[in-house]
Amino acid sequence: MVKKKQGDEQMAELTNDLQRLRADFENYRKRVEAEKTQTAELAKAATIMKLLPVIDVIERAVAHAPTELADNTWAQGVVAMGKNLDKTITEFGLERIAAAPGTPFDPSLHEAVSMDDAEGEHEVVAEELRAGYAIRGQVIRPSMVKVTRQ
DSSP, rough: HHHHHHHHHHHHHHHHHHHHHHHHHHHHHHHHHHHHHHHHHHHHHHHHHHHHHHHHHHHHHHOOOGGGEEEEEEEHHHHHHHHHHHHHHHTEEEEEEETTOOOOOOOTTEEEEEEOOOOSSSSSEEEEEOOEEEEEEEEOEEEEEEEEEE
């Protein structure tokens, strides 16, 4: 009877050890998966950060294209390249931060580089100087804006 009781205790102890080992392994697997996801997101953000100056240049080129070049195939190619790049970065989860004139100024989204002397209670964006971007709500580059009061 004593041996059976010892065997049962030993089996219960080994069962508990096995359950702990399974739980530890499951926690380890989840942690590794989360680290892989985080590493992929960081790599994606770093790549997009390298592309932002290219996006800025293409946007400026399109915005300042002379009207007489509207039918030029080269100019149309630059516009198409900009649209294609916008579509691609949107697929990566990149969102442009709203900074149109009249948008309420938010220091967590906007970087104010100048402010006029207007009187008023509320600070709003007067002009966007450089687009800002976020990935899934996380700001990776704030919008560079001029601010005014209303």
